[in-house]
Amino acid sequence: MADSSQPGKLALAIIASVILFIALLAGSVWLAVFMIFLLFYSLRDKFTFFNQIKSNGMPNPMEVNVDRLSEKIGGAGKLVKWVVLALAGIWLFSSLIVVIDAGETGVYSLFGKVKDEELRSGFHLVNPLAKITHMTIRTEQYTMSIAPTEGQKKGDDSISSLTKEGLDVNIDFTALYRLEENKASDIYREVGVGYVDKIIRPEIRGVIRDVVSQYEAKELYSDKRQEASARMFSVLKERLESRGIVVEEAVIRNVQLPASLTKAIQEKLASEQEAQRYDFVLDKEKKEAERKRIEAGGQRDAQKIITESLDQNYLNYLYIKELKDRQGTIYVPINPATGMPVFKGIQ
Structure with missing residues (x-):
């Protein structure tokens, strides 16, 4: 059958x-x-x-x-x-x-060949044999911190750097970055999806060490931190933009110095602040003394003017003026010829 x-x-x-x-x-x-x-x-x-x-x-x-x-x-x-x-x-x-989601781009590859044009967010028809790799173009944060759970790496991930005077300091650092969409295929072809660990992390560590070496420890600990952050941002942005990565912000979050040096800097800063406070008080007292001298000079000049302008008739006028509001005061006219009081009806 x-x-x-x-x-x-x-x-x-x-x-x-x-x-x-x-x-x-x-x-x-x-x-x-x-x-x-x-x-x-x-x-x-x-x-x-x-x-x-x-x-x-x-x-x-x-x-x-x-x-x-x-x-x-x-x-x-x-x-x-x-x-x-x-x-x-x-x-x-x-x-x-x-379908490419918002905030992502797609890298198209077929049999190992990467297409130069990226797939933007939206709906696309592709070869079923092609491989589409989704890469984010959102703003991402990369943090290196001494705190075990704050950064991308577990444990102490702060950057140890030498200052201008040769002191070892630990820097906590955060960078905000995003992938430039029209460079995603180039990054995928040359580096792959692990570009953060292969490009961003080494560049951050190198830039931090280069910039920190130009400052003293006390400057990084106090008034020069913002300036150092701005310089790191400028250098990092210049280095990464050529690779298709846009740096939006770079911030020094914390500077950890040796304990003895930290104490010495804090004491020095406290002394400087105390000196500045005394300078302020002294300047205030000087200005107050100057004000009193000016006030006394004005009073002296006023008294001199009054003294020089007073005569007997003016004093009599002031005396009479004060009497007019006093109760019980009787005004008696005086004959200027004789100086005797003048009474009505008396010859």
């Missing part, structure tokens, strides 16, 4: 082989394993004991049962074939579509 399922199994084997090849190229491990299983399933009859007996012409008392079993398996094979075709169609359709 002929096995009618053999053409279907052969077609299933061919389809499974093609999909297996595509899966291996695309790097889909689970699909490849599934296709290998189907490939062995479709070719299993070629290696069975019963088929060997048939090919040798030996009598087979269970021929009828084997044929019936083959028919059943052939029907199941057709169902499996359609399921496989449906899964392959779904996989092929999904492989044609790529």
Whole structure:
């Protein structure tokens, strides 16, 4: 009895082989394993004991049962074939579509060749055999800190640097950066997705050591920290922009000095602040003394002017002016000729 399922199994084997090849190229491990299983399933009859007996012409008392079993398996094979075709169609359709999220860019590569043009955020139709690598273009933070859980590396990740006078200081540092989208394919081709550890981290450490060597420890600990941060930002930005990485900000978060030096600097700063306070008080007292001298001079000049302008008639006028508001005061006119009071009706 002929096995009618053999053409279907052969077609299933061919389809499974093609999909297996595509899966291996695309790097889909689970699909490849599934296709290998189907490939062995479709070719299993070629290696069975019963088929060997048939090919040798030996009598087979269970021929009828084997044929019936083959028919059943052939029907199941057709169902499996359609399921496989449906899964392959779904996989092929999904492989044609790529969605790039906002804040990301896609790097397109096919058989090891990287395409220069990046896939921007949105919907794209691509070759199902192509590999799309998603790379973020959002602003990212890279921190090196002495605190075990603050930075990208666990444990003490602060940068040990030598100052201008040769002292060893530990710097906590944070940089904000982002990947320039139109340079993503170049970075992927030359460095790969691990560009942070291969480019950004070494550059940060090198720039910090170069800049710190130009300052004294007390300057970094006090008034020159902002200036040093600005210089680090400028140098780091210049070095990384040529690689397609934009530096947005660079900040020295903390400067850790040897304990003895820290104490000495703090005492010196305290003394300088105390001296500045005394200078302020002294300047204030000088200005207050100057104000009093000016005030006294004004009073002296006023008294001199008053003294020089006073005469007897003016004093009499002031005396009379003061009497007018006093209760019980009676005004008696005086005859200027005789100096005697003048009373009405008296001759």
